[in-house]
Amino acid sequence: MIGEFATLKLATQTDEALMLAYGKGEFAAFEEIYRRHRNTVYRMMLRQGCRPGIAEELCQEIWMKLIAASASYVATAKFTTWLFRVAQNHLIDHLRTHGRLADIEQSLDAEEEDETLQLTAPRTSQPEVHSIRRENAAELIEAIDALPAPQRETVLLHFEAELTLEEIAQITRTSRETVKSRLRYGVRKIRERLSAQPLASLTCEAQA
Numbered sequence: 001m002i003g004e005f006a007t008l009k010l011a012t013q014t015d016e017a018l019m020l021a022y023g024k025g026e027f028a029a030f031e032e033i034y035r036r037h038r039n040t041v042y043r044m045m046l047r048q049g050c051r052p053g054i055a056e057e058l059c060q061e062i063w064m065k066l067i068a069a070s071a072s073y074v075a076t077a078k079f080t081t082w083l084f085r086v087a088q089n090h091l092i093d094h095l096r097t098h099g100r101l102a103d104i105e106q107s108l109d110a111e112e113e114d115e116t117l118q119l120t121a122p123r124t125s126q127p128e129v130h131s132i133r134r135e136n137a138a139e140l141i142e143a144i145d146a147l148p149a150p151q152r153e154t155v156l157l158h159f160e161a162e163l164t165l166e167e168i169a170q171i172t173r174t175s176r177e178t179v180k181s182r183l184r185y186g187v188r189k190i191r192e193r194l195s196a197q198p199l200a201s202l203t204c205e206a207q208a
Contacts, residue, residue, distance in 0.1 A: 015079035023070040030070070034063065037080070040161050041087055047144060047156045048091055058094060062087050077170065084161055085171045088153075143193040151186035154179055 010018065010032040021029035041062060045055035065086055073082075144152055150172075157168045168179045 016075040019070065019073050019079055020075060023073050030067070033066075033079075037083060038063075041083070043160055044084070044087060044156060045091065047152065047160070048149070049145075050091075054094075058090060062090050065090065078167060080161065080163060081167045081170050084157060084163065084167075088171050139194055140190070143190040146193060147186050147189055151182045151189070154182040155186040155190070158183055 010028055013021070013029075013032075015033060015036065018029040018033050022033065038059070042055055042059050045058050046052065050058060066083065069086075144155060147155065153172065154168055157163045157171065158165075163171070165176050165179045165183070169176045172179065
């Protein structure tokens with residue numbers, strides 16, 4: 001009963017509170033953080049072009065970095081913003097070491113901005129995205145994988161990790177307008193690739 005109560009208590013705490021608790025030696029707090037975010041970090045590595053084995057290795061290294069930083073962690077930003085910044089930086093280091101950094105830094109296609117694209121919150125659009133994935137998951141994955149790396153990263157951070165434009169801008173060290181533009185172009189390319197598939201209703205967020 002005591003164990004169940006402790007588990008329930010952890011499940012109701014914020015990520016930031018859990019990380020602070022882990023920094024003070026409460027290992028169960030780390031287990032809860034890991035449970036919440038391990039799949040998203042892994043999917044992020046896969047969608048950035050890493051093979052499953054490499055993605056798993058990178059994830060282990062990312063979580064080791066989190067463990068190493070736990071004692072000095074300060075909740076000055078949303079935990080997921082901090083976590084995905086660590087993950088993205090580690091991925092860039094990996095790509096630099098293996099000569100693939102140019103893929104991340106490649107220029108975006110010069111396209112006119114689609115002013116008709118409606119922008120709605122990532123969390124409110126999430127059920128719609130999950131429904132789309134169930135119906136044509138393979139096509140959606142192919143469409144996302146075909147995006148230029150900066151657009152693919154932005155689309156995934158927004159819809160998969162449920163981060164806002166401001167949070168993505170912090171992680172990628174770009175402006176909010178750059179993130180917004182990448183998201184617009186990425187969604188447009190996905191729509192065009194799937195042409196008339198249910199993904200035509202996919203929207204993205206630009207909070208005021």
